[in-house]
Amino acid sequence: xxxxxxxxxxxxxxxxxxxxxxxxxxxxxxxxxxxxxxxxxxxxxxxxxxxxxxxxxxxxxxxxxxxxxxxxxxxxxxxxxxxxxxxxxxxxxxxxxxxxxxxxxxxxxxxxxxxxxxxxxxxxxxxxxxxxxxxxxxxxxxxxxxxxxxxxxxxxxxxxxxxxxxxxxxxxxxxxxxxxxxxxxxxxxxxxxxxxxxxxxxxxxxxxxxxxxxxxxxxxxxxxxxxxxxxxxxxxxxxxxxxxxxxxxxxxxxxxxxxxxxxxxxxxxxxxxxxxxxxxxxxxxxxxxxxxxxxxxxxxxxxxxxxxxxxxxxxxxxxxxxxxxxxxxxxxxxxxxxxx
Amino acid sequence: xxxxxxxxxxxxxxxxxxxxxxxxxxxxxxxxxxxxxxxxxxxxxxxxxxxxxxxxxxxxxxxxxxxxxxxxxxxxxxxxxxxxxxxxxxxxxxxxxxxxxxxxxxxxxxxxxxxxxxxxxxxxxxxxxxxxxxxxxxxxxxxxxxxxxxxxxxxxxxxxxxxxxxxxxxxxxxxxxxxxxxxxxxxxxxxxxxxxxxxxxxxxxxxxxxxxxxxxxxxxxxxxxxxxxxxxxxxxxxxxxxxxxxxxxxxxxxxxxxxxxxxxx
Numbered sequence: 001x002x003x004x005x006x007x008x009x010x011x012x013x014x015x016x017x018x019x020x021x022x023x024x025x026x027x028x029x030x031x032x033x034x035x036x037x038x039x040x041x042x043x044x045x046x047x048x049x050x051x052x053x054x055x056x057x058x059x060x061x062x063x064x065x066x067x068x069x070x071x072x073x074x075x076x077x078x079x080x081x082x083x084x085x086x087x088x089x090x091x092x093x094x095x096x097x098x099x100x101x102x103x104x105x106x107x108x109x110x111x112x113x114x115x116x117x118x119x120x121x122x123x124x125x126x127x128x129x130x131x132x133x134x135x136x137x138x139x140x141x142x143x144x145x146x147x148x149x150x151x152x153x154x155x156x157x158x159x160x161x162x163x164x165x166x167x168x169x170x171x172x173x174x175x176x177x178x179x180x181x182x183x184x185x186x187x188x189x190x191x192x193x194x195x196x197x198x199x200x201x202x203x204x205x206x207x208x209x210x211x212x213x214x215x216x217x218x219x220x221x222x223x224x225x226x227x228x229x230x231x232x233x234x235x236x237x238x239x240x241x242x243x244x245x246x247x248x249x250x251x252x253x254x255x256x257x258x259x260x261x262x263x264x265x266x267x268x269x270x271x272x273x274x275x276x277x278x279x280x281x282x283x284x285x286x287x288x289x290x291x292x293x294x295x296x297x298x299x300x301x302x303x304x305x306x307x308x309x310x311x312x313x314x315x316x317x318x319x320x321x322x323x324x325x326x327x328x329x330x331x332x333x334x335x336x337x338x339x340x
Numbered sequence: 341x342x343x344x345x346x347x348x349x350x351x352x353x354x355x356x357x358x359x360x361x362x363x364x365x366x367x368x369x370x371x372x373x374x375x376x377x378x379x380x381x382x383x384x385x386x387x388x389x390x391x392x393x394x395x396x397x398x399x400x401x402x403x404x405x406x407x408x409x410x411x412x413x414x415x416x417x418x419x420x421x422x423x424x425x426x427x428x429x430x431x432x433x434x435x436x437x438x439x440x441x442x443x444x445x446x447x448x449x450x451x452x453x454x455x456x457x458x459x460x461x462x463x464x465x466x467x468x469x470x471x472x473x474x475x476x477x478x479x480x481x482x483x484x485x486x487x488x489x490x491x492x493x494x495x496x497x498x499x500x501x502x503x504x505x506x507x508x509x510x511x512x513x514x515x516x517x518x519x520x521x522x523x524x525x526x527x528x529x530x531x532x533x534x535x536x537x538x539x540x541x542x543x544x545x546x547x548x549x550x551x552x553x554x555x556x557x558x559x560x561x562x563x564x565x566x567x568x569x570x571x572x573x574x575x576x577x578x579x580x581x582x583x584x585x586x587x588x589x590x591x592x593x594x595x596x597x598x599x600x601x602x603x604x605x
Contacts, residue, residue, distance in 0.1 A: 064431075073437045074600060096440040106432045110353060112360040117353055124349035125439055127342045153360065179438075 010082070011177050011209040012047040012070060017079035019065050039065040041233035042079065047226075049176070052203045052210035054224035054241070056318065062233040063213050067179055070211070071099065084176055097126060100175035102166050104182035107154070114151045115165040119172060126173035133172070140168040144198060160191025167198065171208075178202075180212040184219050196222040217318075221245075221311070229321055237321050248317050252291055254282045256298055257306040264301050270294055278305075346441065347449040354453030362461065368415055369465045375411060376469050379533070380404050396537035401474040402564045403535075408466040409487070409560035410532040413494065416459035418451050420499055421519040424506025433600070444503065444593055451499050452492070459491075483566030490559045490571065493578040498526070498555045500585035507589070510596040530556030551581040 019040040027033045040062040047053050057063050068074040070083050072092030081088060086095045109118045123133040141147045144164050149157055157165070163183065170178065180199065184192040200223050203210045212223055220227060220241060227244050229237040237244065256262070258278040269288025274281035284294050291309060298304070387393075387400050398406055424447065427433040436443045470477075477484070505522050508515045527533070530552035536544055547553055558574040 068434065068600070071434070071438045073434055075598070092437070093440045096438055099438065101435070101438040103435055106430070106435050108435055110357050112357045113353065117356065121349050121353045124346045125441055127346065 009049050010046045011049040011051070012045075012081070012083050012211065014043055014045050014066075014070070014081045015079055017043045017066070017069060017081055018077050019062075019069060019074065020077045038233050040069070040076070040230075043230070043233070043235055045228055045235060045238055047209060047211065049209050050203070050207040051226060052200070052212065052224045053226045053228060054212050054214065054220040055228050055230065056213060056215075056220060057230040058322070061230045063230055064181075066230065067181065067211070067213065071095070071101065071179060097173065098176045099179065100170035100173070100177070101179040102163075102170045102181065102183050104163070104180075104185040107162065107166060108169060109154045109162065109165060111154050114149075114153055115146065115157075115169065116150045118154075118165075118169055119150075122169055122172050128173060136172060136174065140171060144168045158191075160187055160194070163187060163191065163195055164198070167195065171202065175208070177209040177211065180210065180214075182214055182216075183212070184214065184216055192216070192218065193222070199223050229318065231322060244317055244321075245311055246286070248320050250285060250287045251312055252284045252286060253310045253312060254284055254291070254294060254298070255306075255308045255310070256280045256282070256304060258301070259303040259305050262298075262301040265297075267294060267297055347445055350441075350446055351449040351453035351456075354450040355457045356453075358454045358457040366461075369462070372411060372415060372462065372466055373469050376404070376407060376466060376473070379407055380473050396535045398535060398564065399478060401478050404470050404474045405477040406535060406560050406564050407533075408463070408470045409563050410530075410556050412459055412463040412466050413491075413498075413556055413559065414527060414532050416455050416462050417498060417502075417523075418454045418458070420447065420451055420502035421506040421515055421522075423447070424503055425509040425515045428506075428509040428596075444589060447503060448496070448499055452495060455495050459495075477564060479565060480563075481566070483568070484563050486566050486568070486571045487559045487562035490562055490574050490578065493575070493582065494555045494559050497551055497578055497582050497585065500582065500589055501526070501551065501555075504585065504589050504592060507592050507596050510599045526552045526555060529553070531560070532556050535561070549577070551577075551585070554578045554581055 017040060018038070021037045021039055023035045023037055025033045025035065043062075043066065055063055055066070065074060069076050070081060070088055072083075072088035072090075072095055075089040083095060084098050088095055109115055110121075119137055122128075123130075123137075128136070141150055144167070146161070146164050146168060149161050150165075154162060154165070167180075167183065178199075183199070184195055187195065196219060199210060199212075202208045203223070210223065212219065214220060224241055227237065227239060227241050228235055239247070253273070256279070258280070261278060262280055264272070264280065267289060269285040271283045271285075272280070273283050280298075282294070282298075284291055295307070298307070383395075383400055383403050387395065387403075393399060395403065427436065427443075433443065436446060501522060502519070505515055505518050508518055512518075529547055529550055531539075531547070536547050536553060536557050539547060548557075554574060554577045558577070562571055562574065
């Protein structure tokens with residue numbers, strides 16, 4: 001069943017979605033006071049099929065509530081949503097066949113058994129054809145590089161190995177949409193990057209729609225092409241990752257190592273963040289001065305041993321967005337983001 | 341058919357997982373051996389001092405074999421309430437709800453898988469101890485297998501009770517209190533240590549009717565004193581209680597689902 005007006009290529013379409021929780025407080029022996037807490041307030045957005053979206057916000061912003069409504073676990077107070085053409089809270093079981101979910105802090109793998117046993121179980125739960133399942137499993141094992149520990153009990157795996165197996169398990173039934181809730185939490189740098197690459201690769205090559213929540217700026221930058229920022233139940237920003245970075249901070253960090261003490265001169269739009277012997281760290285406002293112009297200047301200050309240009313961390317960008325948008329503001333720009 | 345396959349797979353993996361973790365069951369066996377030995381000594385003294393051959397219709401060896409059954413039933417019980425409570429409190433329930441599965445059925449089958457392994461191990465060990473202490477079960481014949489029909493139903497009924505208590509996590513801070521009360525009621529009113537015929541006469545009728553007797557006393561009695569008429573009555577009681585509990589669990593679960601909040605960030 002599809003909602004009126006739902007474009008067929010939208011994996012998710014949310015319209016005026018609202019969730020209000022009632023909290024009951026005892027105020028004396030017999031008297032209770034009911035308070036309404038608006039967790040999600042009239043949220044609107046849509047995600048085209050094949051897009052990867054980062055859905056971010058501070059704790060209590062309404063992320064989890066929104067995801068629970070989109071997976072059909074929660075029924076909204078008002079508004080509508082269509083996920084893969086289905087109304088999630090009315091067709092949860094049907095939707096479950098086309099949706100995968102990875103919760104970073106909650107494992108779906110059986111702790112005392114090898115991942116392969118959980119894969120077998122999932123093949124039964126999703127009623128997969130035996131032949132297709134085996135081919136799919138073998139392909140996932142190869143692509144995720146989990147062959148060496150597929151028969152090792154989960155309790156003996158490292159967190160990085162476990163998370164790879166978790167994501168592979170959630171892709172067994174060929175979901176069209178994957179929800180990832182803090183997938184890289186607790187992973188070391190290497191494992192984190194490997195997992196990001198795999199998710200991004202799957203999104204690009206298999207056309208998997210990815211809906212990701214994370215506190216890790218790297219997850220958002222490497223996995224998502226679009227960011228939706230939610231705060232206090234309202235979407236405060238919906239834009240491409242690239243635009244968020246340039247529009248909301250518009251700075252780059254330039255770190256230069258010299259062979260000798262540099263003879264620097266002030267440049268408009270450049271702030272010196274650190275000077276430590278032969279090392280110089282500069283913040284460049286690219287709306288005032290181009291990075292190329294700054295580099296040309298810097299090269300004239302002395303012999304350069306090393307030079308790196310970095311984007312500002314996304315945490316900083318998000319903090320900036322929160323501080324600028326206390327009131328609900330920029331919304332709906334996400335539809336302009338190109339689908340890869 | 342497909343549904344049956346998926347829940348059967350849940351029961352199988354749960355059984356397999358428990359086989360992989362037999363150590364936990366093993367530690368309980370030491371406790372079981374001590375209990376059986378103490379009770380054997382206690383009953384021996386009781387029988388000697390009262391000067392009777394039978395107590396509650398059971399001889400001393402039968403009494404010990406009765407204990408083997410009741411202890412195996414109680415000790416093989418998985419932590420249903422705690423698991424449901426954890427699922428609700430930590431938000432892990434969400435992991436189950438995004439799959440094409442019914443959560444209560446998932447828990448039922450995984451409990452049955454786990455319990456079948458735990459029961460076989462516990463019963464095997466307890467029966468070996470009883471064999472050493474008092475020899476084989478005196479009245480044992482093929483009718484004793486009637487207990488094998490009533491046992492799975494006893495486990496289902498037991499599951500429903502603990503699952504219902506676990507659903508309390510949607511309303512109350514901690515379900516360990518009600519769980520403790522429920523488990524003690526099952527042990528005492530179900531006749532774990534004292535067979536129902538040893539209770540005051542006025543209490544025996546009501547106790548037989550309660551669900552606890554259908555979980556503990558009934559199957560154990562079928563093992564030591566198999567009786568077709570009693571078996572039919574027991575099966576009837578079990579079916580009625582399972583139906584009642586299933587209706588209540590379904591209703592409470594549906595109400596509870598509407599109370600899911602944004603647990604776990």
